[in-house]
Amino acid sequence: xxxxxxxxxxxxxxxxxxxxxxxxxxxxxxxxxxxxxxxxxxxxxxxxxxxxxxxxxxxxxxxxxxxxxxxxxxxxxxxxxxxxxxxxxxxxxxxxxxxxxxxxxxxxxxxxxxxxxxxxxxxxxxxxxxxxxxxxxxxxxxxxxxxxxxxxxxxxxxxxxxxxxxxxxxxxxxxxxxxxxxxxxxxxxxxxxxxxxxxxxxxxxxxxxxxxxxxxxxxxxxxxxxxxxxxxxxxxxxxxxxxxxx
Amino acid sequence: xxxxxxxxxxxxxxxxxxxxxxxxxxxxxxxxxxxxxxxxxxxxxxxxxxxxxxxxxxxxxxxxxxxxxxxxxxxxxxxxxxxxxxxxxxxxxxxxxxxxxxxxxxxxxxxxxxxxxxxxxxxxxxxxxxxxxxxxxxxxxxxxxxxxxxxxxxxxxxxxxxxxxxxxxxxxxxxxxxxxxxxxxxxxxxxxxxxxxxxxxxxxxxxxxxxxxxxxxxxxxxxxxxxxxxxxxxxxxxxxxxxxxxxxxxxxxxx
Numbered sequence: 001x002x003x004x005x006x007x008x009x010x011x012x013x014x015x016x017x018x019x020x021x022x023x024x025x026x027x028x029x030x031x032x033x034x035x036x037x038x039x040x041x042x043x044x045x046x047x048x049x050x051x052x053x054x055x056x057x058x059x060x061x062x063x064x065x066x067x068x069x070x071x072x073x074x075x076x077x078x079x080x081x082x083x084x085x086x087x088x089x090x091x092x093x094x095x096x097x098x099x100x101x102x103x104x105x106x107x108x109x110x111x112x113x114x115x116x117x118x119x120x121x122x123x124x125x126x127x128x129x130x131x132x133x134x135x136x137x138x139x140x141x142x143x144x145x146x147x148x149x150x151x152x153x154x155x156x157x158x159x160x161x162x163x164x165x166x167x168x169x170x171x172x173x174x175x176x177x178x179x180x181x182x183x184x185x186x187x188x189x190x191x192x193x194x195x196x197x198x199x200x201x202x203x204x205x206x207x208x209x210x211x212x213x214x215x216x217x218x219x220x221x222x223x224x225x226x227x228x229x230x231x232x233x234x235x236x237x238x239x240x241x242x243x244x245x246x
Numbered sequence: 247x248x249x250x251x252x253x254x255x256x257x258x259x260x261x262x263x264x265x266x267x268x269x270x271x272x273x274x275x276x277x278x279x280x281x282x283x284x285x286x287x288x289x290x291x292x293x294x295x296x297x298x299x300x301x302x303x304x305x306x307x308x309x310x311x312x313x314x315x316x317x318x319x320x321x322x323x324x325x326x327x328x329x330x331x332x333x334x335x336x337x338x339x340x341x342x343x344x345x346x347x348x349x350x351x352x353x354x355x356x357x358x359x360x361x362x363x364x365x366x367x368x369x370x371x372x373x374x375x376x377x378x379x380x381x382x383x384x385x386x387x388x389x390x391x392x393x394x395x396x397x398x399x400x401x402x403x404x405x406x407x408x409x410x411x412x413x414x415x416x417x418x419x420x421x422x423x424x425x426x427x428x429x430x431x432x433x434x435x436x437x438x439x440x441x442x443x444x445x446x447x448x449x450x451x452x453x454x455x456x457x458x459x460x461x462x463x464x465x466x467x468x469x470x471x472x473x474x475x476x477x478x479x480x481x482x483x484x485x486x487x488x489x490x491x492x493x494x495x496x497x498x499x500x501x
Contacts, residue, residue, distance in 0.1 A: 104343070112302050113340035117354040117406070118326040 001222075008200045012130060015123050022128045029132035037093050037140060041086050045144035048085055049151030052076055057159050066160065070167050071174025073152040078175050079183045082145035084231055087190035090137055091223040095198035098129055099219030102202025103212035111203070126203055130195035137191030138184050145183075178242030186234040190227050197223035253278040253410060253442040254299070259308035261294055268294050269305065270466030281436060281443045283453045283474070286463035287488065292446040293337070295463070296412050299444070300332060301325060312410065330358050333408035333441075337415045339399030341387040347374075347398055348383050354406050373401035376435060393424035397431070404435055411436075413445040417452045429455040450478075450489070462488065 053073050060066050102125060105111050114121040153167050201215040201222070254276040261269040268291035276282045286292045297303040299310055301317060310317040315328060341350050351370045355361055361369075374380045377397040387395060396416065403411065416432060417425035429452040436443055436456070445456055453460060453474055460477055462470045462485065470477055470485055478489050 108338055108343075109336045109340040110342055112297075113334070113336055113342075115302060116300055116329055116332070116334040117358070118329045119354070119357045120322075120326075 004204065005197070005200050008203070009196060011122065012127060012196065015120070016127055016131075018123070020123075022124060025124065025128040026131045026135075029129055030136045033094050033132055034136045034140060036097070037090055037136075038143070040093060041089050041140055041144050042147050044085060044089050045082065045147040046151035048081055049073070049077060049148030049153075050155045051151075052081065052148075053152035053155030057155065067170075068174075069156055069160070070152075070162075070170035073156070074149065074171035074175045075179055077148045077152065078145055079179050080235070082148055083141050083183050083187045083190070084227070086141045086144040087137060087187055087194070087227050088224055090133075090140065090191070091194045091197075091227060092220050094133060095194045095201075095219040095223040096216045098133075098195065098198030099201040099205075100212055100216040102126075102199060103205035103215035104202075106203065106205040107208050107212060122203075126199040129199055130192060133195030133198075134188055134191040137194065138187045141184055141187045178238075178244070182234070182238030182242060186231065186238070189230055189234060193226045193230065194223050197226065251278040252276070253280070253313060254444070255309070255311040256295075256299065257309040257311075259295070259298060259310065260306045261291070261298055261303065262306060267466045269298070269308075272308070272463075272466070272468060274461055274468060274471065276442060276444060278442055279440055281433070281445065281456050281458045283457040283460035284444065284446045284463060285448060285453065285460055285477070285488075287448070290463045291466055292463060293414050296334075296414055296444065296446055300329065300334060300412060330354075330406060331409050333403030333406065333411040335396070335399050335403050335411070335413045335416055337418055339387075339395040341390075341395055341398055341402070343387055345387075346383075347379075347385050347387070347390075350387070350398065351402050351405050354402065358406065369405050373405045376404070376438075377401045377431060393420050393428065396420065396424075396428055400428070400431065400435070404439060404441075407439065409441060411441045411443045413443065413447070415447055415449075416445065417447065417449045422451070425449060426451060426455070428452075432456055450474075464488075 053069065056072055056076075057066070057069055060069055060072065102111070105125070111121045111125070114124065149168075149171060153162075153164060156162055156167060198219045201219040205211040205215045207214075252275050256275075257273050259269050259272040260267070272295060274282075284292050284295060294303060298305045299312075299317070301320075305318070308318075312328060312332075315324075317325070317328065320328060341347075342353065345353065348370060351373060352366055355366050355369060370383070371380065374383060377400055379394060379397050379401070382390060382394060382398065387398070390398065400416075413432065417428050420428065429449075432443070432445070433456050435441070443456070445452070447453055457474050460472065460474055461468050462477060464484060470480065470482060472480075477485055480486070
């Protein structure tokens, strides 16, 4: 599979610069995928923010550091939880959808029909979707971070008497440029992974409807795993570029 | 009827999947404006032959020439140019699920030809009238029956006014009446648009309506070539066996 995914990536890199650029298709997929994922990542983000604040609150209290709760929550969400949780939910929702959609097109010969009509299906179906996932995930991540911070505020307000303005001020004070940029930037890579794996699994589907099911399931498994593996390296890289302790 | 000028030349074509020789040295010609039927039992490589001819599959060896062009030597740009003049009706019609009938029909025109919207609309209406489905113009493929899908698939494949048509089992999965209607429609369009056709089928009635000439495949080789009547009345044991089975399958339709 690694070889296949590698040559699929090479083909993407070869085709991505060749016109026509299918801007309209990219825009359509971005809206479609973004709208499809917006509610679920919003709910998840809210709950994650709430739970993290609820968990951290007694721990910080134990060390007499309750005042650091907004900052701790903010840094956790912005640096790691927001981007990774959003990417994993996105992978579950979108990668499986792309795998099933393209897989179904493959087994019903729709991709062949496109090729026969003189249209390059790789550029029309694959390049546009990978582009869309790469650029919509960072936007969704910013949204998730914001919603998570609201969720965390609800938890904070339950245990501490704190205004929204003060809470936000503490979060902004704690979260630095070096926290926000790597957190959001790595989601470009995660978005690329989600689109690439979903398209690869769907585009290379075999064995009829059974193959479509497998393509859908394995898209989620492989893309989630790759997100976590790449996160490990990207965290190391970001800490090297923007060290937390100066 | 055929004009005598060769449109397709297939020379010593080989294709295998692992150790299974699906096509084992296939050679034949199709003349311009001729309707050639490819017969054979399921799994004898009829669809593989069609897909190799248009390079949806790469053959292991051999030559394919369409209008004198060596198909296997064309680069992707030249191949796409050639494909613009070829129509292909897939077994399941292969309509794009996410597009309406109108969008399905417009798709090859918008992507490949620099046409005014007015001309695109005219062509869409022309082909839909030709297949008697003008009322389905704004429907989605999921709203169509199997026969309607085949008709729309046929409309989409002829909308670019191709010189050559490939049909992969055009009547499979249809009831006998709809199958006959599709076969008659194919031959009517063939006469109207003066196309050359290669039809893969094992439907005798369809073959009787469409064919000028037929070849029969078995074990990856052409076992017989000739007119439908020649094939059906042949004393060759394989052909006798094959056509008697096909007649039973086709509810007794006689040639």
